[in-house]
Amino acid sequence: MPSLVLNGFPLWAVLSLIGGSAILLGLLHCLRVRPLRVPVVTTLFWHDAAQQAQAATLHKRFRHPLTYMLLLAICLLLTLALGDPVVSYDDAQRSWNVIVVDAGVSMNTHVKERSWWNEARTATLSQIGQLPVHSRVAVIVCDPFPRIALAFDEPREWLPLRLDAIQPANMPADRAAALRMADDLIQQSASAGEIILVSSHAAPTRVAETMTAQVRTVLVGNPVDNAAILSAVFAGLDNDPQRGNVVVRLGYWGKAARNVQVKCRNDRGDDLGSKALRLSPGEEDAVVIENVPADGSTLTITLDQEDGLHLDNQLIFQLPSRPRRNASVDNIRNPQLRALLDGSGAIRVIDSNTTGPAELLISDALSHPTLPTLSIAASGKLIDRPHLVTAVGNASLVADLEFGGDMTGIGPALELADRDTACLMAGEYCVAAMNLQAIPPYLRLSPVLLSDDASVRNHPALAVFLTRSARALAGWQSAVVQPADRVMSDPRWSDRAGIHVSASMTTRLSSNTAGTQDERPISTSGKAGFGWRWFQTIIMLAVVAAGVEAVLHVRARIP
């Protein structure tokens, strides 16, 4: 059962206080209604007049008790208002709801000067209004970079202003990622919950079926027969980091299944191929454009036929540029390491005879160079000295991730996965490590700690580590960190190994959204307060009651 708390005092204490006040008020009221004794020369004429005007109405007969009740009501109302009543609920008694509002390109559709985004905004606020006051609700804005617009512990009143600051993107929304993020949020509550998708299209069946929470769709706009390019991402080849595949994710919403064909051209006009998919309504799938050079050129990816919404039929994608980086290995004393680095396709070892500046300094001692450094400990000791970490953001989600985990270099070392491997932690390397995590996991890094120990030198993981590290560094350097329309999101975001969206992170995430800058710390004691409007209402009632009492007094109806 919910419990009522008044300004920190339990209900029984407040009731006792009110009872005591009632007694005191009663005594004062008795003194007040005690009539004034006035000696007069005669009561002849008064006596008859009083008899004629005997209390003929119920109000006159009970005017004294009514006056007392009025005073008591005023006292109660003032106590209630000043007590700032709060109804406390246990978290287990609440329902947890996440509203995912579509802010993708399709929401730019206008019908009679009103956009689908306006309808989605209105529908979102309406859904929130229908939820019980004590329920928890969060809102995720779903565009290419799903993010939290309202956290569970923030007041609902902030949402309209935050939604006002959001404009639909010019790219399709990553609804699957947003739904998985919403599911994550609800899972943290360990209570029953519901995900409400406000969109022009139903939730992807494949995704909705994997949710632990129930997904309900609120459709806005008039669905049209529409195929869309949802996302594109470059995946480098394992054996040649300078080439890779472009994975293009497509979606289709319509009345009946149809073929969706994708064409790809580079900025020189060369046709890089076309692929086709047959999609059912609500289905999403991917096509792969293979063996594309990572030369920094621009790809234009288009769908082959017009449909109800053409804004999402074309995507401009810039390929990463991954030239071999000049790396100085002068500070590496380990000959095998030098050899391995020399054989890496991602870097070019330079020495005094090689022209060109060193873009990478590779040493086997800790250092703090201005350029990204791959540091390898040679002492055999774990590097446990914390370093400051600089976030190099690409996706906003990366920027929001917490930099206090073991993978980021601050804190204790991870336990060894096996006897010869450990997590390497060092200065700028952590930045690279972060970015490796930010890139889809097909570039997963296996951290390796090298030491002078002979048993480690020939460890087969060393080569892999070096190769992948170098490539990751190069890839990090050349990855396009551009305005949002150049960076694609990958539906495989959901497979973020070891990174859970926790309640504390949702707070941090929301702080990075384009909000109204009016956020302020609020307690998380589980309150579902009455709010300012209740205080105003109660004070208004008390003022009205006092006014009624004053008018009756002036009109001599009451003492």
Added chain:
Amino acid sequence: MSRLFDDEFLRTAARLRILAQQVPPGGPRAEQRSPDRGTGLEFRDFRSYVPGDDLRRVDWNAYRRSGRLFLRLFNEPETLAVHVFVDVSQSMFLEAPPRANTARQLAGLIVAVAMGQADRVTIWSFGARLNRPWIVPNGQAGVHMAFKYLEDLEPLGQTDFTAVFQALHAYPRRKGLVVIISDFFDSRGIAAIFDALRPVQDRLVLAQLVRGVDADPPHQGEVTLVDCETQAETELQITPDVLQRYQANYRTFCDTMLQYAAQRRAAHARIDADVPVLTQVEQLFTLGVLGV
């Protein structure tokens, strides 16, 4: 000179007169006309001679003309018995200044006027009972003694006209003029007052002492009114409605007094206790004469 009666008072009294149309016989010679056919200087009528009459009163001219003997009758000036009843009940002393002051001043004026015309004046103070009468001695000194007597009057309980005028019968007195100076607030009601006055055969003057607050009381809200004479308490909430009813009752009371005075052919005056008495004497003494 006393605090209630000053030189102006006596000068005013000297200008006033009480003129009775008919003085009951039996009084000493004074200025009032009496039906007694005495030997005064003012011829009034003839009557036939009967043996024993004074031959000096025979009108010989009439005998010469008629051959019959007639006696001349003249107006004989005699004294008027003036009985001044002064209400000294508790209600007359409640307020500030008390109505008793006005009553005493009015009584003093009546006494001074009557004594100035050699009438006989008796002061009767009453309240719950009738005090022993006090006869004003003759002469100017008597007037001052009357003033002193009036000033020394003390409150005498609640008003009881019935008991007072019943007790009056026990006192032998010469009929004449009865002046009642009172607020007439008898707890038994005005009808009881009229019943008590029925046996009084004298010429009547009713001087009703009033105040502005009688007609327009200042009380409001929840009050307990305590009758200063009976100590009876009346709890009531004075609303505009109740106030209107009170004022109607008071007007009825005053109108009833007027009607009774008209019925009894008595002189009636409403003397305001908040206004100097001397400025209100015209209510009784029209052109300086109180005709009774």
